[in-house]
Amino acid sequence: MPYVVVVYDVEADRTRIMLKFLRQYLVHVQNSVLEGQVTEGDLEAIRAGIDDRLEDGESTIIYHVGSEKLLDRTVFGDDPAEDDQFL
Amino acid sequence: MPYVVVVYDVEADRTRIMLKFLRQYLVHVQNSVLEGQVTEGDLEAIRAGIDDRLEDGESTIIYHVGSEKLLDRTVFGDDPAEDDQFL
Secondary structure (H helix, E strand, O other), rough: OEEEEEEEOHHHHHHHHHHHHOOOOOOOOOOOOEEEEEOHHHHHHHHHHHHOOOOOOOOOEEEEEHHHHHOOEEEEOHHHHHHHOOO | EEEEEEEOOOHHHHHHHHHHHHHOEEEEEEEEEEEEOOOHHHHHHHHHHHHHHHOOEEEEEEEEOHHHOOOOOOOOEOOOOOOOOOO
């Protein structure tokens, strides 16, 4: 299954909107970073949802690998994914 | 060559320190996100440099794939990597 990391840069008063949407599919691991394993269907929904919500001057990047096994993840400091503050 | 995406979450008054260090190796593409192709040596230097600079309560994640070909990157809105504001 695909594994994605999504980073977004939106106006401060709109982060809640993007986060609420993305959290339906992904784990929130840092201020504007979410990640997780998704189905191809989820990935299409994520793309469409970002497109719908993004406004001029804002940006979002999806980093996508075919499988979690292809991605090495090193965490320094607190691992946000294990920290319920972000879940 | 390895390709990495680094996301960091540090105290506001310390972002300059982390950014200045990471920019030696990577392209700054979003507020606390940098990416790029690196040598194994660079990767070790990045790991050590993050370790040296991180303080309690802060976190940094390195997402690392063996080759840029394994990573699909979709940008919505302005592509920061093409925007000199971030280079």
